[in-house]
Amino acid sequence: MINQPNDMMFRVFIRLIAIIVVTFSIYLFFSGHNAPGGGFIGGLMTAIAILVMYLVFGTKTMNAALPFNYPYMMSIGLLVAAGTGIISVAFGYPYLKQFFDYFQIPIFGEVELTTALIFDLGVYLLVVGSAMTFILSIVEDDS
Amino acid sequence: MEIVMSAVIGLIFAVAIYLMLSRNIIRVLIGTLMLSHSVHLILLTMSGLQRGAPPLLFLEAGAYSDPLPQALILTAIVINFGVTAFVSVLVYRTYKEHKTADLYDLRGAKDE
Amino acid sequence: MTILHLAVLAPFLFAILVPFLFKYFRKVHTGWFVLFVPLILFIYFLSYISVTSDGQAVMQRMEWVPSLGINFDLYVDGLSLLFALLITGIGTLVILYSIFYLAGKEERLNHFYVYIMLFMGAMLGVVLSDNIIVLYVFWEITSISSSLLISYWYAKKASVYGAQKSMYITVFGGLSMLGGFSLLYVMAETFSIREMIGNADLILNHDLFLAAMILVLLGAFTKSAQFPFHIWLPDAMEAPTPVSAYLHSATMVKAGIYLVARLTPVFAGGAEWFWIITAAGIFTMAWGAISAVRQKDLKAILAFSTVSQLGMIMSLLGAGSAAFYYMDGDNALYTTAILAAVFHLINHATFKGSLFMVAGIIDHETGTRDIRKLGGLMTIMPITATISVIGLAAMAGLPPFNGFLSKELFFTGITNVAQYDMWNGDTIGMLLPVIAWIASIFTFAYSAIIFFRTFRGKFKPDMLPVKEVHEAPAGLLISPIVLVAAVLMISFFPNILAYSIIEPAMMSILPGILGEGSNFYVDIYHWHGINLELMMTLGAVIIGTIIYVTMNKWSKLGIYQNEQDIMTTVYDNGYDALIKGSQVLTRIQMTGMLRDYIVYMVIFIVLIMFYTMFRFEGFQISMENASEIGIFMYLILAALVITIMLLPRVNNRMTAIILAGFVGFLVAFIFTVFRAPDLALTQLMVETVSVILFMAVFYHLPNLTKDNIAPLTKAINIVVAGSAGLMVALVSMSAFTYGQTTPFDAISEYFIENSVELAGGYNMVNVVLVDFRGLDTMLELLVLGIAALGAISMIKLKVKEDDDV
Secondary structure: OOOOOOOHHHHHHHHHHHHHHHHHHHHHHHHOOOOOOOHHHHHHHHHHHHHHHHHHHOHHHHHHHOOOOHHHHHHHHHHHHHHHHHHHHHOOOOOOOOOEEEEEEOOOEEEEEEHHHHHHHHHHHHHHHHHHHHHHHHHOOOO | OHHHHHHHHHHHHHHHHHHHOOOEHHHHHHHHHHHHHHHHHHHHHHOOOOOOEOOEHHHOOOOEOOHHHHHHHHHHHHHHHHHHHHHHHHHHHHHHHHOOOEHHHHOOOOOO | OOHHHHHHHHHHHHHHHHHHHHHHOOOOOHHHHHHHHHHHHHHHHHOOHHHHOOOOOEEEOOEEEHHHOEEOOEEEOHHHHHHHHHHHHHHHHHHHHHHHHOOOOOOOHHHHHHHHHHHHHHHHHHHHEOEHHHHHHHHHHHHHHHHHHHOOOOOOHHHHHHHHHHHHHHHHHHHHHHHHHHHHHHHHOOOEHHHHHHOHHHHHOOOOHHHHHHHHHHHHHHHOOOOOHHHHHHHHHHOOHHHHHHHHHHOHHHHHHHHHHHHHHHHOOOHHHHHHHHHHHHHHHHHHHHHHHHOOEHHHHHHHHHHHHHHHHHHHHHHHOOHHHHOOOOOHHHHHHHHHHHHHHHHHHHHHHHHHHHHHHHHHHHOOOEOOOOOOOOOOOHHHHHHHHHHHHHHHOOOOOHHHHHHHHHHHHHHHHHHOOOOOOOOHHHHHHHHHHHHHHHHHHHHHHHHHHHHOOOOOHHHOOOOOOOOOOHHHHHHHHHHHHHHHHHHHOHHHHHHHHHHHHHHHHOOOOOOOOOOOOOOOOOOOOOOHHHHHHHHHHHHHHHHHHOHHHHOOOHHHHOOOOHHHHHHHHHHHHHHHHHHHHHHHHOOOOHHHHHHHHHHHHHHHHHHHHHHOOOOOOOOOOOOOOOHHHHHHHHHHHHHHHHHHHOOOHHHHHHHHHHHHHHHHHHHHHOOOHHHHHHHHHHHHHHHHHHHHHHHHOOOOOOOOOOHHHHHHHHHHHHHHHHHHHHHHHHHHHHHHHOOOOOOHHHHHHHHHHHHOOOEHHHHHHHHHOHHHHHHHHHHHHHHHHHHHHHHHOOOOOOOOO
């Protein structure tokens, strides 16, 4: 895409920024159940971080650096989301019934773990996958 | 506030439809985007604006704004993203295939 | 589920086996397996004779959709048993015949026998169902299987044409009938025919009576090929001959007769029923007979003859319905017509079945059915000739054959109408015997044509496709011989079926008009003395002979040369006009321009919305309870308005993207102000990704140019867009006002109370998404996934140069 040779500062800083954005997106993802955030927002923000790097480094470099198959990521996300529902069916509950409990974990203290988080992980993966698929399908089209 | 909001929403809607009636495929694309903005705002306005705290229970407010329309809008935004992205790719592909962005030129042959 | 139910379903179940039998037992003709089904069923139904001949009936119930009153109830009485025996009896003979008729290695027997079994089961269902909805379902299956059988040799254009024609006409009738049945349900509040007969008074005096009657009769008339719907039957002759003999002469076309007979107790008693059926029947009889004389194809003659004979039975049922007016079952003045109808129904099945099979034999052995090419087959095919002499004599109504007996009864029944002292029976009713007499003249004439043109005259071997013409194999001859034996049996012992079949059938057509314990007494005999009926027969024979003898003279006329039915011309032109009309309509509306389609949609939505809102007084706007507005909100909204107004004027793609993005960010800002942090975040993210996406897309697209739109179109666009905007604004205001003025419990309370307790989450929006409404989110993911996959395939799909996109 846009690939200019003399932008040293830009290239250095964009890595830093991307790391911060990804970290923040992971925070948003985890905090989703109790504060603003969640799979959709986290996923979109991660996608933005990756896209920004694509803008700066170009598709060739990025494809080598992050060799994800985004359509696969999408389908894995869908499977994960659908899978959590099937687990509850296996235990005789309605499809997509979610469970939660509080656990004591070293370092973090009391932590709430929910199956909804796994469902949200599916959402996250699908959103990243589909956002990247849309844009890369156009960018990588060589016709 | 709701009345003023409704008027603005009506304006956005009208412009969106107007854009969708254009000859240029790019304007149609932007029109669909504007259309979805206005729909999201309608959903928000219908439920009443600025009533109670954000729907976050740890704030322990006396009243919360209605979470259900917000969940609906959130779904709508994401679906709309999918649709917009799909239409964008469609526009791109159409242009690559036919070398024109003018919808009048894109119409099929008369006898079809 | 009883044995009776199983009997109806047996052909369907066996149909599943047919393809396997065809595939794994190629050495044995599939027909031999199939033969057992109708044979066993025939024997099974024979056992019911002992029940029905006492005037009793059997009802077997099975629930299907009990909540709607639709049950698979089967009812066996004299009438349904008569038909069940016809279906299985003729069915056995026809399948036996088909084994030899379709002996070629190339025949797709698996298809053929599946369709035949489908038809047999459906037809049994039609005549045995007590529930009209079940009857309707079976009725349509007979139409479908008939169509499939007509198009059995689908490579022939005429087959497909005939199949389509029969499908359109009979399905049109079937749907009308469904409408009639629905009206019957509205009137009688039951789907059961038994209960309807019980509530006949309720139906007779209802406003919807006439409408229901006409709709049901449309179904019966289309199926039984009454004028003007008879045109499908001659074209149905493209089917293999066993099918013509079975469906299109003996059973399916009699479904309409059955329906009329079955519903006589419900509808009869009024002048409308009497006149519509009698008039349609008698006219069809004359039309069919006269048209038959013009045909050159053996099967076409037989087809029009069938049309004519069906009309005759129909008119008898109409004439006999007067018995309900007089409620006098013992007086033969009114019941003779019904007797004649039932008797002729049986006779017609026997002689017409054998004649169709003969036509098939001739086609099979000589390769043609054209009477202009045939001739002199008497000495070459003596057995076939004998069979057809008997069949044709019965059809022409010559003594002593059974056709003569039923024709005499027919004349009696139809002349009796003149003695009815109501419904203009003594004035217009006088016409009926005249038309009937004319029809029987032509019946005699075409019977003569079939015999003399096929079996007498000069043998013309050079005109026949087959070189060596000889007598048909024994297998082909068995079935017509059995049928002709039945003809002779009934001819010489006409009362053989009187007690066991005819009387019970009359009982079920005319229930409740006999005194307690009494029976219809049927005694059919040949010699009535020299009376009007005999004179009519004599006259028909004499004039018919004259017509045949002078054939060489009148056959040069144009009306003979052009054998196409007027109604077929009407049908063809109507069909073409329909297709052309729809094409014109489509072309006017389908302009191929996105703009026009959007205009249609928007106008329609706006109109329907305004109409509904005004109709139910939905517009209400009040400023009460409206929330406070801060000065910064005015600023945001002003920015939004300015940006939005600029958008249509922009002629630069980069500016357009930036403005569109700006609108998105302003919307996100509005979300923040109105306490929706999740929405604001999502909107921001989506907007960012969208802008990147647009950059990628627009990079490849040409720059925006000023739209070159005609001023009028532009004005229309502005009006359409403006009205849509106005509608949305008004609806939004009204919705808000309504929510304020009409308090109701918001369902959100449930989420607020249970979010932490049930789902352990403090962010209600997220909890709703992933927990309470998880399935919705799941489907949303699916949509997103499908859209992404669609995008990939759109890009990866490379269209070749010459392909149309």
